[in-house]
Amino acid sequence: MRTLDAKSSSRSGSDQGCSPAKRQQKIAVAANSMETTMHPQRTSNLIDSIALNKSRPRRTQPNRARHCFRQGLLAALLVVASAAPVIASPLQLPALVEPASQEHHVGKVIFVELVTPDLAAAKQFYAGLFGWTFRDIQAGGTKYAEASLDGRPVAGLIHKDVPAGEHRQPAWLSFIAVRDVDAAKQIALQHGAKVLFEPHSIPNRGREAVFADPQGAIFAVLASSSGDPPDVLAAPGEWIWSSLITSDLDTGAAFYQTLFDYEVFDLPVDEGAQHLMLASDNYARASANTLPANRPNMHPHWLNYVRVEDAVKMTAKLVALGGRVLVEPRVDRHGGKVAVVADPLGARFGLFEWPDAESKKVTK
Numbered sequence: 153m154r155t156l157d158a159k160s161s162s163r164s165g166s167d168q169g170c171s172p173a174k175r176q177q178k179i180a181v182a183a184n185s186m187e188t189t190m191h192p193q194r195t196s197n198l199i200d201s202i203a204l205n206k207s208r209p210r211r212t213q214p215n216r217a218r219h220c221f222r223q224g225l226l227a228a229l230l231v232v233a234s235a236a237p238v239i240a241s242p243l244q245l246p247a248l249v250e251p252a253s254q255e256h257h258v259g260k261v262i263f264v265e266l267v268t269p270d271l272a273a274a275k276q277f278y279a280g281l282f283g284w285t286f287r288d289i290q291a292g293g294t295k296y297a298e299a300s301l302d303g304r305p306v307a308g309l310i311h312k313d314v315p316a317g318e319h320r321q322p323a324w325l326s327f328i329a330v331r332d333v334d335a336a337k338q339i340a341l342q343h344g345a346k347v348l349f350e351p352h353s354i355p356n357r358g359r360e361a362v363f364a365d366p367q368g369a370i371f372a373v374l375a376s377s378s379g380d381p382p383d384v385l386a387a388p389g390e391w392i393w394s395s396l397i398t399s400d401l402d403t404g405a406a407f408y409q410t411l412f413d414y415e416v417f418d419l420p421v422d423e424g425a426q427h428l429m430l431a432s433d434n435y436a437r438a439s440a441n442t443l444p445a446n447r448p449n450m451h452p453h454w455l456n457y458v459r460v461e462d463a464v465k466m467t468a469k470l471v472a473l474g475g476r477v478l479v480e481p482r483v484d485r486h487g488g489k490v491a492v493v494a495d496p497l498g499a500r501f502g503l504f505e506w507p508d509a510e511s512k513k514v515t516k
Contacts, residue, residue: 197208245296358377490505
């Protein structure tokens with residue numbers, strides 16, 4: 153295990169009272185590279201390494217978290233309405249887990265939501281691609297659609313208009329499980345993060361907040377009031393994995409390790425790129441990866457993957473439905489294939505073949 157020990161961590165520090173910001177507050181995000189995630193991910197994020205007993209655990213002292221964001225962070229803006237519109241009106245969203253449980257998995261991506269300017273088009277695309285079905289929820293002018301697969305919730309879609317003359321890219325927003333959102337905010341701020349949307353509560357769902365990490369990658373935290381989804385293998389069409397793509401691997405991993413108490417493992421170097429695996433509860437939750445050398449202007453971001461049975465066939469299906477292939481399917485270390493794609497409106501996500509025989513548990 154690799155421990156990236158961020159300085160001045162204060163998990164036991166006093167919780168400052170946070171006045172919830174108005175729900176209409178806008179969150180500025182880098183649109184050209186932001187892949188985000190947000191809705192019940194009943195499945196566990198699976199291990200992003202080959203046999204972990206072959207990877208060398210080690211301790212590393214991280215660089216100090218940066219408190220300044222590149223001006224490129226605001227070069228292309230996206231209003232992440234995942235929180236604002238939902239909370240601006242009394243939407244009755246379903247609980248994350250039904251029936252409620254006492255199960256909690258800090259550090260797990262448990263909620264995924266798409267912010268899009270064309271809800272109808274997005275529903276048509278994802279229904280055609282993954283077989284998702286939708287239940288429309290509307291209140292106070294907010295249009296929201298809950299996506300399900302075989303009766304299980306897999307995503308939420310929110311309609312957000314783009315002001316005339318502005319170019320904003322739709323995006324997925326990832327919500328990571330915490331027990332205390334307000335305490336997470338304090339820790340995040342102490343280690344160089346920026347609050348994009350203050351902690352706030354949603355009836356039936358829990359308490360959440362949205363941050364930008366020290367390198368500018370956008371993510372959210374959620375303390376589910378009904379417990380977290382159990383650690384089970386994702387079915388095809390469900391979210392299976394999340395990757396942090398960052399400009400400073402050690403500092404980035406140290407930040408998330410401090411916030412979520414991750415165990416961090418080194419993964420084999422792949423074509424010159426460094427990889428780390430982030431784990432909790434003896435399950436792999438996400439990977440941290442360096443920005444690709446051929447994309448020097450790419451902004452740090454989170455990218456989320458849906459499990460598929462055949463990445464090549466799914467990319468062909470995606471193109472037929474109007475989507476785009478950004479990175480062609482390539483062989484993954486597990487023996488399957490991964491691809492990076494975008495829906496017709498530009499929201500990016502990944503496709504991930506995952507063999508049933510592969511274990512999600514971490515072997516120390």
